[in-house]
Amino acid sequence: MLKISIDKLDALFEAISAEQTLYIPADREDGAAEYKKYKSGMKLSNALNTVRSAKDFFFPQTENLVDFKMEGKNIEVIDIRKESEDFVIFGVRACDARSFTILDKVFLCEPVDSYYKTRREHGTVVTMACTRPAETCFCGTFGIDAAAPEGDAACYSDGESIFFEAHNEKGQKFIDSISSLLEDGDTSKLDETREKTRAILKKLPLANLSTDAFGGDKLMEHFNSDKWGELSESCLGCGTCTFVCPTCQCYDIKDFNTGHGIKRFRCWDSCMYSDFTKMAHGNPRLTQLERFRQRFMHKLVYFPSNNNGEFGCVGCGRCLSKCPISMNIVKVMKALEVK
Amino acid sequence: MQVNENKEFQPLIVAFCCNWCSYAGADLSGTNRLNYPSNVKIIRVPCSCRVNPMFILRAFQKGADGVILCGCHPGDCHYTSGNYFTRRRMTLLFSMLDFLGIERDRTRVEWVSAAEGAKFAATMNEFTEAVKKLGPNRRLEDLRCRKQ
Amino acid sequence: MQEAMINRAKQLLADGTVNRVIGWKRGEFAYDITPAVFQSAEELDADFVFDDFTSANVSKYLVKESKKEGKILAFLKPCDTYSFNQLTKEHRVVRENVYIIGIPGGPKLDAEKIKAKGITGILGVKNENYTLKIDTIYGEETMPFYEAVLDKCASCKSKKHVVFDELIGEDGDVLESNRFEMVEKLENMTAQERYDFWRDQFSKCIRCNACRNVCPACTCEKCVFDNPNSGVENKAPADSFEENMFHIIRAFHVAGRCTDCGECSRVCPQNIPLHLLNRKFIKDINSLYGEYQAGEDTTSRAPLNDYKQDDCEASIVHERGVE
Numbered sequence: 001m002l003k004i005s006i007d008k009l010d011a012l013f014e015a016i017s018a019e020q021t022l023y024i025p026a027d028r029e030d031g032a033a034e035y036k037k038y039k040s041g042m043k044l045s046n047a048l049n050t051v052r053s054a055k056d057f058f059f060p061q062t063e064n065l066v067d068f069k070m071e072g073k074n075i076e077v078i079d080i081r082k083e084s085e086d087f088v089i090f091g092v093r094a095c096d097a098r099s100f101t102i103l104d105k106v107f108l109c110e111p112v113d114s115y116y117k118t119r120r121e122h123g124t125v126v127t128m129a130c131t132r133p134a135e136t137c138f139c140g141t142f143g144i145d146a147a148a149p150e151g152d153a154a155c156y157s158d159g160e161s162i163f164f165e166a167h168n169e170k171g172q173k174f175i176d177s178i179s180s181l182l183e184d185g186d187t188s189k190l191d192e193t194r195e196k197t198r199a200i201l202k203k204l205p206l207a208n209l210s211t212d213a214f215g216g217d218k219l220m221e222h223f224n225s226d227k228w229g230e231l232s233e234s235c236l237g238c239g240t241c242t243f244v245c246p247t248c249q250c251y252d253i254k255d256f257n258t259g260h261g262i263k264r265f266r267c268w269d270s271c272m273y274s275d276f277t278k279m280a281h282g283n284p285r286l287t288q289l290e291r292f293r294q295r296f297m298h299k300l301v302y303f304p305s306n307n308n309g310e311f312g313c314v315g316c317g318r319c320l321s322k323c324p325i326s327m328n329i330v331k332v333m334k335a336l337e338v339k
Numbered sequence: 340m341q342v343n344e345n346k347e348f349q350p351l352i353v354a355f356c357c358n359w360c361s362y363a364g365a366d367l368s369g370t371n372r373l374n375y376p377s378n379v380k381i382i383r384v385p386c387s388c389r390v391n392p393m394f395i396l397r398a399f400q401k402g403a404d405g406v407i408l409c410g411c412h413p414g415d416c417h418y419t420s421g422n423y424f425t426r427r428r429m430t431l432l433f434s435m436l437d438f439l440g441i442e443r444d445r446t447r448v449e450w451v452s453a454a455e456g457a458k459f460a461a462t463m464n465e466f467t468e469a470v471k472k473l474g475p476n477r478r479l480e481d482l483r484c485r486k487q
Numbered sequence: 488m489q490e491a492m493i494n495r496a497k498q499l500l501a502d503g504t505v506n507r508v509i510g511w512k513r514g515e516f517a518y519d520i521t522p523a524v525f526q527s528a529e530e531l532d533a534d535f536v537f538d539d540f541t542s543a544n545v546s547k548y549l550v551k552e553s554k555k556e557g558k559i560l561a562f563l564k565p566c567d568t569y570s571f572n573q574l575t576k577e578h579r580v581v582r583e584n585v586y587i588i589g590i591p592g593g594p595k596l597d598a599e600k601i602k603a604k605g606i607t608g609i610l611g612v613k614n615e616n617y618t619l620k621i622d623t624i625y626g627e628e629t630m631p632f633y634e635a636v637l638d639k640c641a642s643c644k645s646k647k648h649v650v651f652d653e654l655i656g657e658d659g660d661v662l663e664s665n666r667f668e669m670v671e672k673l674e675n676m677t678a679q680e681r682y683d684f685w686r687d688q689f690s691k692c693i694r695c696n697a698c699r700n701v702c703p704a705c706t707c708e709k710c711v712f713d714n715p716n717s718g719v720e721n722k723a724p725a726d727s728f729e730e731n732m733f734h735i736i737r738a739f740h741v742a743g744r745c746t747d748c749g750e751c752s753r754v755c756p757q758n759i760p761l762h763l764l765n766r767k768f769i770k771d772i773n774s775l776y777g778e779y780q781a782g783e784d785t786t787s788r789a790p791l792n793d794y795k796q797d798d799c800e801a802s803i804v805h806e807r808g809v810e
Binding site: 028030031032034046048051052061062132133134135136200203204205206230233234236237238239240242243244252256257265267268269270273274275278320321322323324325326327328330331334 | 516699
Binding site: 393396427434438442444448481 | 670728772799
């Protein structure tokens with residue numbers, strides 16, 4: 001397998017960013033990690049995950065769609081899209097990589113979301129295998145192997161070197177573009193690291209979490225469960241879980257009056273908010289109970305029902321560590337699976 | 340407001356004026372044929388305390404370079420105590436803007452009675468000059484509203 | 488302490504003084520504790536927890552809970568009692584429907600601070616003589632207790648319970664705190680430095696509204712930001728202006744009512760020091776209009792609902808300090 005020594009990472013990043021825009025997870029002052037546009041001297045974060053997921057790259061939190069200009073009774077519609085550039089996201093974890101597959105199912109089915117599609121075509125996802133999963137990780141529950149991530153190309157670290165493996169044409173192209181920096185390497189130590197990681201994954205506190213009790217055919221049983229009241233009781237109705245989630249894909253489209261025209265933009269929406277699904281007659285989800293239920297029913301029942309059994313969660317654990325009151329999908333699953 | 344190479348920068352000033360004193364003061368300065376810059380756009384409010392901090396911020400959002408709030412002199416409020424509340428609110432708001440590093444000279448409170456046409460004109464001249472020196476509002480600007 | 492609380496709660500449930508208890512429920516790990524209402528002795532035995540991570544302020548839940556049938560027992564830490572008192576003053580809670588047991592406060596711990604040290608795979612956290620022994624998947628780690636303390640506890644303002652029906656443990660005093668230190672530091676920077684500092688912070692904002700929703704002072708039935716006709720954004724950091732406006736207005740709307748409980752900063756997923764905005768208002772109010780502590784009593788007039796004829800003019804802002 002082709003590899004590069006870890007102390008040559010800077011040179012690698014320089015080489016990639018000379019060709020196209022490169023994003024890497026970097027440490028912030030407050031200790032949290034966040035994807036940043038690579039600039040010389042920036043270091044790859046050691047953190048397991050970024051606060052915000054990598055979905056921003058394909059589905060940004062806010063995005064201007066179109067402008068309108070009005071003169072008298074005429075409305076001019078202006079397409080504001082610019083030429084898209086190729087970019088590389090480096091160091092995506094296995095969970096986030098899987099989230100793209102889930103987002104693709106939503107945005108690339110008919111009618112295709114062209115904004116999303118363009119970004120997808122221009123972006124190369126280079127994943128990084130995990131070696132130190134956290135207690136909040138439960139990607140295994142959804143059949144994800146953190147030690148062998150998906151993505152266009154994958155990287156594996158054995159502590160000294162980083163090995164590259166292409167998964168498709170785009171990934172191969174990426175590896176070819178940096179091949180002058182790479183050398184052939186022995187993977188015996190890597191295989192060892194990988195086995196070690198898998199052993200840790202099996203021992204994680206949430207390793208036994210199962211999706212057996214969920215799926216498209218469990219609709220009525222869960223929808224009418226009397227557990228929702230207790231589970232949603234302390235929910236603040238903030239959007240933290242949905243905004244840090246790599247798979248939440250709901251959005252709102254709004255018009256902003258600039259005083260000299262209209263900007264139509266879309267932004268992430270959250271089913272936790274009181275104006276979500278609000279229509280002319282009002283809101284069908286009157287209390288936090290229904291809003292809370294919607295989020296988990298969507299991930300555990302509706303989504304698999306519409307997508308051949310695939311769940312709308314990748315077990316990244318962000319909501320577990322970020323929810324202000326620590327209510328999350330794991331607690332919901334554990335409560336609901338008890339008959 | 341745009342900076343034109345040929346022309347000096349002309350700031351947009353929004354003046355919230357209370358109906359009972361300051362608006363009448365502006366009126367008086369007009370009838371007395373006193374000059375004050377046309378940059379000043381007056382918004383009449385029933386009382387200075389009608390102005391909520393959001394009004395001020397929204398004025399900046401929509402392109403104001405300076406916002407001035409005028410009301411009756413303390414003690415003379417048509418509603419007895421409205422301007423006293425204004426005074427506390429605006430002091431705290433301006434202090435917060437200053438805390439966030441937004442130029443403190445872009446905001447001001449001035450008491451102008453119905454008889455003070457001359458003071459109104461002088462205040463507006465002076466405030467416009469001060470804002471002109473600061474240049475266009477950038478720190479509290481909504482880029483979406485900037486005219487290209 | 489936890490034992491004593493559970494026992495007392497059981498007694499009060501048994502003798503019919505209360506029919507519910509609000510407290511904290513054990514989570515999956517050592518630190519993910521959820522505020523919860525308990526209805527029975529069995530539930531209390533199974534899940535009730537009070538430890539170094541029970542930092543959530545439960546006062547705001549009482550807005551809704553105190554309007555339900557029967558009396559609820561609430562365990563309030565000193566800082567929570569200030570929030571509760573402020574809510575009583577604003578007629579947002581029904582005082583008669585809440586039986587308050589004052590319990591000792593923090594310092595409570597912040598799991599994020601432990602994780603920021605690179606300690607991951609946390610299975611258990613024990614405090615031994617102010618050294619944290621952290622049991623992880625990767626072996627035992629240690630760190631000084633005080634390095635993991637929540638920011639809000641590190642600058643605690645009071646150990647005194649301002650309202651309670653009974654106490655478990657001792658009542659404390661109002662403390663000399665250093666809580667305005669960072670505000671002062673910022674005030675002494677230049678305008679450009681302050682601007683850069685806050686731009687850096689606000690640009691992290693994801694507009695999840697957690698700071699607003701957790702705030703015990705934010706109890707409007709409908710928030711101004713949730714009014715679709717207002718033209719202001721309620722969920723998207725659409726522009727740097729929107730970020731500024733949300734944070735200025737959020738802090739302004741609780742100015743004079745904020746008890747400085749620090750929940751806003753605790754819940755921020757992006758670690759924005761939101762409490763500094765609130766403290767700036769508190770500091771200004773203290774210095775311009777006289778010392779005032781929101782929530783300390785239920786009768787005094789809030790500084791922004793009050794005035795003096797000889798209050799300073801707004802121009803005081805323009806006259807002072809660094810530009």
